[in-house]
Amino acid sequence: MMLKMEGVHAHYGHIHALRGIDVEVQVGEIVTLIGANGAGKSTLMMSLFGNPKASAGRIVFDGEDITRVHTHEIARRGIALVPEGRRIFPRMTVIENLQMGTAHADPANYAADTARVFAMFPILQERQAQRAGTLSGGEQQMLAIGRALMSRPKLLLLDEPSLGLAPIYIRKIFQIVRELNRDHGMTILLVEQNANQALRVADRGYVLQHGEITLAGTGAELLASPEVRAAYLEGGHA
Amino acid sequence: MSAVVFARHAMTPAERLRDAGWVAFVGLILGIPLVGLTTVDVGGRLGVETRFGLLAAAVAAVFAGRLLLRWAIDQARNRKQERDRASTATAADRAHGAQRVVNVLGWVALGASIALPIVFSDNRYVVDTATTVLIYVMLGWGLNVVVGLAGLLDLGYVAFYAVGAYSYALLSTQFGWSFWEALPVSGALAASFGILLGYPILRLRGDYLAIVTLGFGEIIRIILVNWTEFSNGPNGISSIPRPSFFGLDFTRSAPEGGQTFAGFFGLEFSPMHRLIFLYYLILVLALLTHAFVSRLRKLPVGRAWEALREDEIACQAMGMNTTNIKLSAFAIGAMLGGFAGVFFAARQGFISPESFTFTESAIILAIVVLGGMGSQMGVVLAATLLVLIPEFGRNFAEYRMLLFGLAMVLIMVWRPGGLLSHREPTVHLNASGKTAATKEAAR
Numbered sequence: 001m002m003l004k005m006e007g008v009h010a011h012y013g014h015i016h017a018l019r020g021i022d023v024e025v026q027v028g029e030i031v032t033l034i035g036a037n038g039a040g041k042s043t044l045m046m047s048l049f050g051n052p053k054a055s056a057g058r059i060v061f062d063g064e065d066i067t068r069v070h071t072h073e074i075a076r077r078g079i080a081l082v083p084e085g086r087r088i089f090p091r092m093t094v095i096e097n098l099q100m101g102t103a104h105a106d107p108a109n110y111a112a113d114t115a116r117v118f119a120m121f122p123i124l125q126e127r128q129a130q131r132a133g134t135l136s137g138g139e140q141q142m143l144a145i146g147r148a149l150m151s152r153p154k155l156l157l158l159d160e161p162s163l164g165l166a167p168i169y170i171r172k173i174f175q176i177v178r179e180l181n182r183d184h185g186m187t188i189l190l191v192e193q194n195a196n197q198a199l200r201v202a203d204r205g206y207v208l209q210h211g212e213i214t215l216a217g218t219g220a221e222l223l224a225s226p227e228v229r230a231a232y233l234e235g236g237h238a
Numbered sequence: 239m240s241a242v243v244f245a246r247h248a249m250t251p252a253e254r255l256r257d258a259g260w261v262a263f264v265g266l267i268l269g270i271p272l273v274g275l276t277t278v279d280v281g282g283r284l285g286v287e288t289r290f291g292l293l294a295a296a297v298a299a300v301f302a303g304r305l306l307l308r309w310a311i312d313q314a315r316n317r318k319q320e321r322d323r324a325s326t327a328t329a330a331d332r333a334h335g336a337q338r339v340v341n342v343l344g345w346v347a348l349g350a351s352i353a354l355p356i357v358f359s360d361n362r363y364v365v366d367t368a369t370t371v372l373i374y375v376m377l378g379w380g381l382n383v384v385v386g387l388a389g390l391l392d393l394g395y396v397a398f399y400a401v402g403a404y405s406y407a408l409l410s411t412q413f414g415w416s417f418w419e420a421l422p423v424s425g426a427l428a429a430s431f432g433i434l435l436g437y438p439i440l441r442l443r444g445d446y447l448a449i450v451t452l453g454f455g456e457i458i459r460i461i462l463v464n465w466t467e468f469s470n471g472p473n474g475i476s477s478i479p480r481p482s483f484f485g486l487d488f489t490r491s492a493p494e495g496g497q498t499f500a501g502f503f504g505l506e507f508s509p510m511h512r513l514i515f516l517y518y519l520i521l522v523l524a525l526l527t528h529a530f531v532s533r534l535r536k537l538p539v540g541r542a543w544e545a546l547r548e549d550e551i552a553c554q555a556m557g558m559n560t561t562n563i564k565l566s567a568f569a570i571g572a573m574l575g576g577f578a579g580v581f582f583a584a585r586q587g588f589i590s591p592e593s594f595t596f597t598e599s600a601i602i603l604a605i606v607v608l609g610g611m612g613s614q615m616g617v618v619l620a621a622t623l624l625v626l627i628p629e630f631g632r633n634f635a636e637y638r639m640l641l642f643g644l645a646m647v648l649i650m651v652w653r654p655g656g657l658l659s660h661r662e663p664t665v666h667l668n669a670s671g672k673t674a675a676t677k678e679a680a681r
Contacts, residue, residue: 075557
């Protein structure tokens with residue numbers, strides 16, 4: 001078991017954003033979390049990271065309870081987050097951005113990790129001396145993913161990686177997600193609004209509504225489910 | 239008058255001459271009443287005198303000036319066209335070129351600052367003003383850590399300057415500590431005040447952060463004004479001992495059992511010796527500050543500061559402890575401000591809360607912003623400008639600060655990102671195209 005959330009609640013001030021979430025991620029899986037705007041997808045990701053901390057429930061990562069652990073400590077235990085909206089460091093160069101991903105990693109791995117990321121995203125190698133803010137949206141997303149991979153995480157969290165990208169880049173990002181999982185054995189938790197694509201790449205999925213999990217199943221099951229089709233795939237929101 | 243209008247294309251020399259001729263002609267017409275004729279007092283009556291020699295000189299100056307201006311405009315235009323044509327050059331190449339210019343500028347400035355007191359060895363005013371410039375350079379470099387690198391807007395930086403200055407003043411007058419003993423202690427004190435300020439504002443950002451730091455600066459000043467037993471209140475602290483040169487004083491007559499600087503080196507006593515010594519002292523302190531900050535920038539902590547400026551959430555997601563990053567920025571910025579304060583107290587020999595008002599904070603912040611956030615060389619340029627403009631403006635008496643404000647507005651219009659907004663990456667590419675990350679850079 002890579003990650004287990006049991007009855008997790010979270011609050012933003014008075015807003016009760018998560019109401020008893022149970023989510024499991026097994027080693028080597030791609031698990032996706034779909035839901036409308038404001039359903040609590042990003043909150044779920046952030047409370048995994050202890051910001052905000054879960055007000056009730058338990059989060060166990062790799063056999064250890066991380067519910068009360070500091071945000072930066074959680075990252076050091078092997079969870080890497082590709083945040084919503086990419087959040088690269090715009091005034092720093094591409095290579096500096098990648099370096100920031102190794103803030104807590106073993107320096108001995110730096111050269112190998114850089115080479116690995118460049119092999120995965122050749123465009124980043126070409127642009128390595130360029131300011132990250134001058135990259136296109138899709139390139140920035142690749143940089144954000146590359147930066148997260150620099151720390152050799154056990155679990156990769158992707159928060160809406162296809163948001164605001166051109167269709168060609170969306171396809172590319174999902175292809176990368178699949179490759180990371182298949183060729184590098186990366187365990188991935190993927191939050192998406194693009195339910196169709198996300199469920200296609202995912203082994204399993206959860207549907208989040210108003211801070212609660214309303215449906216769970218394999219990617220194929222959810223894709224076929226009438227509720228999901230009605231709410232997320234055939235127009236109209238729940 | 240079409241010739242005077244800005245030409246769309248580069249002019250031929252003949253066109254330039256004709257253009258300058260037109261302008262000189264206009265100058266002549268205007269100049270006859272303004273320069274050519276003047277009223278004089280002729281035995282109680284008003285008489286008119288002609289000054290055609292001066293007028294001719296003025297018109298000639300206008301002619302030459304216009305020629306030069308047109309030539310400069312055309313040069314700038316050519317260069318711009320060339321740049322556009324060469325836009326195939328990569329961003330990295332251009333950045334590299336900009337960096338080279340800044341480097342050359344830095345060496346020139348260093349050479350000039352070392353030579354300055356030798357050239358002006360008997361000009362008290364120049365050496366004094368240059369010392370002031372260097373104090374502001376050092377303060378700018380200190381604040382640059384907090385504002386320029388870590389992106390934490392601090393409007394109360396002068397508080398740390400005051401902590402440094404008062405630490406030295408009190409340690410030396412009350413306990414007889416020497417400059418060199420008090421320097422590290424005062425720096426450490428200022429750093430702890432930095433951490434003290436840092437803790438309550440960890441969760442604040444932007445405007446809110448600015449307001450709290452502004453308040454902190456005022457609190458320190460008001461404490462200094464009101465806590466008379468401690469700081470002697472608004473009267474300040476006087477007869478602060480001056481730093482000595484390895485135990486040699488800069489006085490006319492040697493103290494008991496001591497020796498004077500002039501006596502030891504067999505020189506004739508001159509008050510300039512101390513001024514020049516102080517100048518070199520602040521130069522060394524400033525250069526050490528620069529070396530220290532430049533080094534930090536390339537270490538993980540420095541990159542973490544910059545990353546924090548760019549995006550705090552992303553920093554947390556990368557496993558960075560943002561609490562420590564912020565506190566270290568505040569502490570180191572404060573320590574450097576404290577060092578500058580110690581020097582200030584030692585140089586003035588007298589300090590009072592008057593010297594540590596909000597205006598000082600604003601000027602130091604202006605130096606960082608005008609220089610270009612995070613740019614070390616930019617701070618030098620901006621500090622020089624901001625100290626010299628009011629000095630040159632002395633002739634304008636009460637319009638001095640107006641001029642100062644106007645200059646600041648013009649700089650921001652001309653260069654919105656600051657004088658030097660180019661940021662030097664902390665990792666370079668070597669010839670083989672591989673990244674040359676230093677060992678600690680990868681840590």
